[in-house]
Amino acid sequence: xxxxxxxxxxxxxxxxxxxxxxxxxxxxxxxxxxxxxxxxxxxxxxxxxxxxxxxxxxxxxxxxxxxxxxxxxxxxxxxxxxxxxxxxxxxxxxxxxxxxxxxxxxxxxxxxxxxxxxxxxxxxxxxxxxxxxxxxxxxxxxxxxxxxxxxxxxxxxxxxxxxxxxxxxxxxxxxxxxxxxxxxxxxxxxxxxxxxxxxxxxxxxxxxxxxxxxxxxxxxxxxxxxxxxxxxxxxxxxxxxxxxxxxxxxxxxxxxxxxxxxxxxxxxxxxxxxxxxxxxxxxxxxxxxxxxxxxxxxxxxxxxxxxxxxxxxxxxxxxxxxxxxxxxxxxxxxxxxxxxxxxxxxxxxxxxxxxxxxxxxxxxxxxxxxxxxxxxxxxxxxxxxxxxxxxxxxxxxxxxxxxxxxxxxxxxxxxxxxxxxxxxxxxxxxxxxxxxxxxxxxxxxxxxxxxxxxxxxxxx
Amino acid sequence: xxxxxxxxxxxxxxxxxxxxxxxxxxxxxxxxxxxxxxxxxxxxxxxxxxxxxxxxxxxxxxxxxxxxxxxxxxxxxxxxxxxxxxxxxxxxxxxxxxxxxxxxxxxxxxxxxxxxxxxxxxxxxxxxxxxxxxxxxxxxxxxxxxxxxxxxxxxxxxxxxxxxxxxxxxxxxxxxxxxxxxxxxxxxxxxxxxxxxxxxxxxxxxxxxxxxxxxxxxxxxxxxxxxxxxxxxxxxxxxxxxxxxxxxxxxxxxxxxxxxxxxxxxxxxxxxxxxxxxxxxxxxxxxxxxxxxxxxxxxxxxxxxxxxxxxxxxxxxxxxxxxxxxxxxxxxxxxxxxxxxxxxxxxxxxxxxxxxxxxxxxxxxx
Numbered sequence: 015x016x017x018x019x020x021x022x023x024x025x026x027x028x029x030x031x032x033x034x035x036x037x038x039x040x041x042x043x044x045x046x047x048x049x050x051x052x053x054x055x056x057x058x059x060x061x062x063x064x065x066x067x068x069x070x071x072x073x074x075x076x077x078x079x080x081x082x083x084x085x086x087x088x089x090x091x092x093x094x095x096x097x098x099x100x101x102x103x104x105x106x107x108x109x110x111x112x113x114x115x116x117x118x119x120x121x122x123x124x125x126x127x128x129x130x131x132x133x134x135x136x137x138x139x140x141x142x143x144x145x146x147x148x149x150x151x152x153x154x155x156x157x158x159x160x161x162x163x164x165x166x167x168x169x170x171x172x173x174x175x176x177x178x179x180x181x182x183x184x185x186x187x188x189x190x191x192x193x194x195x196x197x198x199x200x201x202x203x204x205x206x207x208x209x210x211x212x213x214x215x216x217x218x219x220x221x222x223x224x225x226x227x228x229x230x231x232x233x234x235x236x237x238x239x240x241x242x243x244x245x246x247x248x249x250x251x252x253x254x255x256x257x258x259x260x261x262x263x264x265x266x267x268x269x270x271x272x273x274x275x276x277x278x279x280x281x282x283x284x285x286x287x288x289x290x291x292x293x294x295x296x297x298x299x300x301x302x303x304x305x306x307x308x309x310x311x312x313x314x315x316x317x318x319x320x321x322x323x324x325x326x327x328x329x330x331x332x333x334x335x336x337x338x339x340x341x342x343x344x345x346x347x348x349x350x351x352x353x354x355x356x357x358x359x360x361x362x363x364x365x366x367x368x369x370x371x372x373x374x375x376x377x378x379x380x381x382x383x384x385x386x387x388x389x390x391x392x393x394x395x396x397x398x399x400x401x402x403x404x405x406x407x408x409x410x411x412x413x414x415x416x417x418x419x420x421x422x423x424x425x426x427x428x429x430x431x432x433x434x435x436x437x438x439x440x441x442x443x444x445x446x447x448x449x450x451x452x453x454x455x456x457x458x459x460x461x462x463x464x465x466x467x468x469x470x471x472x473x474x
Numbered sequence: 475x476x477x478x479x480x481x482x483x484x485x486x487x488x489x490x491x492x493x494x495x496x497x498x499x500x501x502x503x504x505x506x507x508x509x510x511x512x513x514x515x516x517x518x519x520x521x522x523x524x525x526x527x528x529x530x531x532x533x534x535x536x537x538x539x540x541x542x543x544x545x546x547x548x549x550x551x552x553x554x555x556x557x558x559x560x561x562x563x564x565x566x567x568x569x570x571x572x573x574x575x576x577x578x579x580x581x582x583x584x585x586x587x588x589x590x591x592x593x594x595x596x597x598x599x600x601x602x603x604x605x606x607x608x609x610x611x612x613x614x615x616x617x618x619x620x621x622x623x624x625x626x627x628x629x630x631x632x633x634x635x636x637x638x639x640x641x642x643x644x645x646x647x648x649x650x651x652x653x654x655x656x657x658x659x660x661x662x663x664x665x666x667x668x669x670x671x672x673x674x675x676x677x678x679x680x681x682x683x684x685x686x687x688x689x690x691x692x693x694x695x696x697x698x699x700x701x702x703x704x705x706x707x708x709x710x711x712x713x714x715x716x717x718x719x720x721x722x723x724x725x726x727x728x729x730x731x732x733x734x735x736x737x738x739x740x741x742x743x744x745x746x747x748x749x750x751x752x753x754x755x756x757x758x759x760x761x762x763x764x765x766x767x768x769x770x771x772x773x774x775x776x777x778x779x780x781x782x783x784x785x786x787x788x789x790x791x792x793x794x795x796x797x798x799x800x801x802x803x804x805x806x807x808x809x810x811x812x813x814x815x816x817x818x819x820x821x822x823x824x825x826x827x828x829x830x831x832x833x834x835x836x837x838x839x840x
Contacts (some may be wrong), residue, residue: 036719037715037717038714038720039717056716057717058688058717058718058721059718060688060691060721060722060726061717061721063688063691063692064721064725064726067692079628081497170839170840171722172839172840173839217514230654234658241837242840243840244837244838244840245837245838249838250652260839260840261838261840262838262839262840263838263839292839293839296838296839359824368534390837391837392837392838393837393839394839403669453631470626
């Protein structure tokens with residue numbers, strides 16, 4: 015029942031309001047081959063409850079010091095030693111447990127540090143222009159105020175970049191609890207550790223690894239929560255105004271007849287496969303006005319050339335998973351793809367590395383209609399559905415997109431896409447779907463969910 | 475063999491009866507056409523062995539198949555050994571929790587109730603529980619065994635048990651349907667009832683399930699009340715993981731001893747935690763010779779796991795009133811040597827069986 019005993023693997027303690035906390039029997043964290051690489055302390059619900067109560071009693075992070083602290087935390091996250099791990103050891107652990115290619119992890123470290131350093135200014139981008147950030151200076155008439163005190167994030171482990179968002183909550187004065195993914199707890203552990211080294215209080219930001227049963231306790235104890243998951247999670251929290259679910263991104267690319275896709279092939283391929291294809295901003299579908307076959311063939315041709323390598327290989331670009339999970343994903347794809355034309359991956363996407371893990375190779379399938387159900391099938395590896403699109407389809411097939419990249423010169427169509435409420439982000443022209451930057455909204459500004467504008471008449 | 479009270483089969487758990495002789499007497503009683511229950515007499519032919527010939531002692535309980543799934547449908551009256559005649563004293567029909575399908579049913583007869591209550595009370599006295607102290611018992615009653623065990627234990631120690639009832643099946647149903655708001659509302663309702671009792675009554679023993687204790691930990695005012703006037707907390711009815719036990723003992727209820735009770739319906743009683751362990755030691759439960767035997771086995775092979783290893787808990791209940799051999803519970807535990815005078819295994823750190831991880835794919839990258 016237990017994983018083989020390994021000497022001296024790092025311990026990831028819970029980072030509670032009174033310091034690190036190690037449980038009586040920390041759980042093994044295994045890499046994609048099943049080797050134990052760390053021990054994670056999963057705290058029970060009663061610990062979560064008490065930690066959330068401590069956050070609620072704590073003062074907000076000091077606004078005049080937060081920029082300096084975020085900058086210092088960004089610096090130690092990117093290059094320091096945090097929780098006994100140097101950055102190289104940290105990146106190695108992330109790569110081997112999540113199966114994310116090492117070079118993707120390294121790039122993510124640098125990007126995350128940038129987001130951390132700028133978290134307050136990024137958050138401030140979402141402040142309505144009629145409000146002031148606080149009660150100082152001339153009578154402001156309106157102040158941007160928090161909707162609550164305690165923020166929780168129930169995070170995922172698909173990509174280290176998931177942890178860029180919640181720093182804004184801290185910058186806005188929330189006290190923050192992070193529940194890490196059990197598969198990849200290293201990134202939030204390092205971030206919370208870096209923030210504490212930089213002077214953020216132990217009762218202002220906590221890391222609470224838990225099993226599933228305590229996840230509800232976390233959300234219950236917070237005023238506002240972000241919860242990552244599938245459609246089930248989105249449905250479950252759809253009517254809870256205190257929870258912002260982050261579900262499948264279903265990012266898409268549209269190419270209309272007035273634009274030659276051949277000039278944008280690099281961007282199309284990158285949108286599908288960069289970042290290992292594991293991000294919510296990777297393209298799930300490409301819709302093309304005209305015959306989709308040549309585009310599908312060209313994308314398939316490029317993706318077929320990507321090598322199958324273990325994630326820690328410097329040249330690796332494709333994601334790796336434990337063999338059993340890879341097989342489950344592979345057979346799910348086979349089932350979903352029934353009736354479509356496979357350009358790549360039709361014979362299976364699982365490439366067994368022989369060490370207990372397998373590469374998830376890219377898949378390109380052509381469907382016969384813009385309304386095919388497959389266009390919603392987002393999977394955690396480079397997997398794209400290519401569909402024909404015509405004016406008569408309208409924008410319905412483009413709905414429900416975290417990012418829609420539109421390669422078109424049709425202004426009226428762009429206006430319609432801009433007006434479409436279920437398209438969260440619209441990238442016009444040659445921009446990969448995964449493009450992100452501090453201060454640019456990801457799924458609207460997080461502050462839309464965290465803050466309100468409050469009239470304040472009279473001076474302090 | 476007519477009903478002849480006073481034989482070895484009427485020995486209570488503290489009488490020091492020889493367990494092998496007790497098991498032989500029990501099998502003789504339950505499989506004698508004149509005295510056995512209809513349930514066992516109907517099934518004797520299917521066993522493939524003759525219990526009255528082949529069962530020489532405790533070890534031979536392993537010969538029996540686990541037939542507890544048949545307790546879902548059998549009429550309760552068929553469970554009463556006919557040898558009692560009209561002196562059975564049928565007090566209760568209890569249901570198992572029904573986590574895995576329809577509930578299984580057992581009967582509690584008056585003689586076993588006395589033995590069970592006596593051994594529970596003895597276990598609690600060993601922990602220094604006050605005599606004559608009022609209890610608050612927050613546990614499922616009615617068809618559920620645990621509430622009955624606690625209420626009778628309180629009475630046996632001379633304390634009236636004030637009660638707050640609960641319906642765990644409804645809560646499980648709400649939780650399974652994802653209706654977490656309603657679960658929370660129901661739990662709040664339980665806490666409100668507890669608050670009234672705790673504030674107005676001189677409660678000195680609190681008996682509650684693990685989730686309820688976890689929930690009470692959120693109520694600062696009640697923690698003050700409990701830590702100042704309650705002298706012991708008895709937890710049971712569900713599992714408690716070692717970290718929760720440690721935190722409840724050291725941080726939430728630092729001034730009140732926490733005493734575990736492990737039981738299940740097919741065991742027909744509760745086992746009280748072994749005395750003398752600290753908050754970070756494993757929580758050990760000893761069997762109760764000659765009526766409750768435990769073994770810890772590999773769920774795949776049924777073979778005993780090595781001492782100290784985790785395996786599935788198999789329980790046998792042997793008494794004049796019922797015979798439930800070899801019941802594989804949905805619990806796992808560490809296998810531990812039993813206390814002196816006990817046979818078989820003791821169990822420590824009881825936990826639920828891990829559910830088999832499905833290979834269903836939920837779409838999306840998270």
